[in-house]
Amino acid sequence: MHGIVDTYGTILPHLLPQLLNRFSVDALFYNTIAGRLIAISTVFNSLSQLAFGWISDRFRSVHFLTVGILLPSVCISLLGVAPSILVVVLLLSVSGIGIASFHPQATAQAANIAGQKKNANVSIFITGGNIGQAIGPFLIIIMLQSVTLDNTITGKNTSLTYLPVCMIPGIISTLFTNKFLRPDPIEVTEPTESRGKSGPNGNSHFEIVSLIGLYMVAMLRTVTTIGLVNYLSLQLDSVGYGDIRRSGILASFIFAGSMGILFGGRMAEKTGGKVILCVSLVTAAPVLYLSLNSNNLLFIVFLLFGNFILSSSVPVNIVMGQQMLPNNQNLATSFMMGGAWGVAGLLNYPIGMLADHFDREYILSALALLPFLSVFFLILVRKK
Numbered sequence: 001m002h003g004i005v006d007t008y009g010t011i012l013p014h015l016l017p018q019l020l021n022r023f024s025v026d027a028l029f030y031n032t033i034a035g036r037l038i039a040i041s042t043v044f045n046s047l048s049q050l051a052f053g054w055i056s057d058r059f060r061s062v063h064f065l066t067v068g069i070l071l072p073s074v075c076i077s078l079l080g081v082a083p084s085i086l087v088v089v090l091l092l093s094v095s096g097i098g099i100a101s102f103h104p105q106a107t108a109q110a111a112n113i114a115g116q117k118k119n120a121n122v123s124i125f126i127t128g129g130n131i132g133q134a135i136g137p138f139l140i141i142i143m144l145q146s147v148t149l150d151n152t153i154t155g156k157n158t159s160l161t162y163l164p165v166c167m168i169p170g171i172i173s174t175l176f177t178n179k180f181l182r183p184d185p186i187e188v189t190e191p192t193e194s195r196g197k198s199g200p201n202g203n204s205h206f207e208i209v210s211l212i213g214l215y216m217v218a219m220l221r222t223v224t225t226i227g228l229v230n231y232l233s234l235q236l237d238s239v240g241y242g243d244i245r246r247s248g249i250l251a252s253f254i255f256a257g258s259m260g261i262l263f264g265g266r267m268a269e270k271t272g273g274k275v276i277l278c279v280s281l282v283t284a285a286p287v288l289y290l291s292l293n294s295n296n297l298l299f300i301v302f303l304l305f306g307n308f309i310l311s312s313s314v315p316v317n318i319v320m321g322q323q324m325l326p327n328n329q330n331l332a333t334s335f336m337m338g339g340a341w342g343v344a345g346l347l348n349y350p351i352g353m354l355a356d357h358f359d360r361e362y363i364l365s366a367l368a369l370l371p372f373l374s375v376f377f378l379i380l381v382r383k384k
Contacts, residue, residue: 073170
């Protein structure tokens with residue numbers, strides 16, 4: 001189920017060129033409109049999770065899961081027949097709300113579905129989402145190509161008419177979830193005397209400054225990730241990459257990031273979180289920059305390796321945030337994930353405007369080098 005939901009949630013970069021071309025968006029505002037769609041999709045998806053996390057902790061219902069599957073599957077599939085950009089905006093907004101309602105309770109249920117094997121279950125849950133993000137949109141693009149009679153593998157005229165067919169897996173999953181799954185009570189640990197305070201312990205100023213530093217690192221890194229996967233999709237389309245080839249590169253980029261997350265979590269146990277953060281940010285920037293200034297095979301190799309390195313710091317951000325707020329670990333996680341993704345997605349709107357004013361290639365290069373800037377915020381992150 002997680003893989004299916006995340007397929008719908010991450011397909012926008014794969015569809016962006018086709019959507020914008022379908023509505024004949026003015027070239028002067030091409031990247032601006034793209035940035036607006038990126039911002040709307042990400043904000044509703046990520047920031048809404050903060051509210052749904054709070055609500056689902058208090059009201060257990062299978063409908064958080066069923067609605068969370070049904071809304072994105074229907075709304076994203078209807079993008080193919082949307083009559084205007086305004087309707088696309090509405091569909092992305094409703095889809096984002098559905099995705100946000102799914103993740104908090106689904107994650108909690110994954111941890112409680114088989115007794116004591118919480119880590120294993122959550123790992124399976126996250127891996128399912130990663131597989132969906134990487135493979136799902138690519139398969140949909142292949143399907144759209146296969147049903148278009150006048151397409152070639154390098155063609156740019158893939159029809160979106162058949163996209164509504166893609167809601168079928170989501171509807172089937174919704175029916176399955178509603179029939180067979182019921183949310184179990186989530187185990188809640190009673191606060192002890194040492195954990196009774198809801199705020200940071202000790203030097204609150206120290207904790208807040210360090211948390212802000214970590215947040216800025218997470219947010220700026222996410223600006224790079226979201227910006228690259230979306231604006232690179234537009235750039236590849238503009239230089240003649242066919243839909244399948246372009247989508248395959250995006251899928252590989254996301255998969256490399258997923259592998260980087262797994263690698264970073266293991267390495268942090270051996271070398272320390274701050275070391276991983278620093279090495280990841282400093283190393284990823286030049287590798288990504290090299291990819292954008294390379295051709296053919298080197299472009300793809302550097303691009304995937306760069307995102308692998310950059311994403312290796314994701315679990316470190318989350319764990320360090322939880323350590324700084326030991327009595328509010330859910331809040332820390334939401335801050336480093338939903339909060340960072342929401343603001344980063346919102347910032348991609350002005351990034352799109354800059355891409356129209358200057359040049360998309362320059363903006364892509366700037367996004368690749370942005371992790372360098374985030375290294376300076378590590379100065380704020382200090383140990384007690």
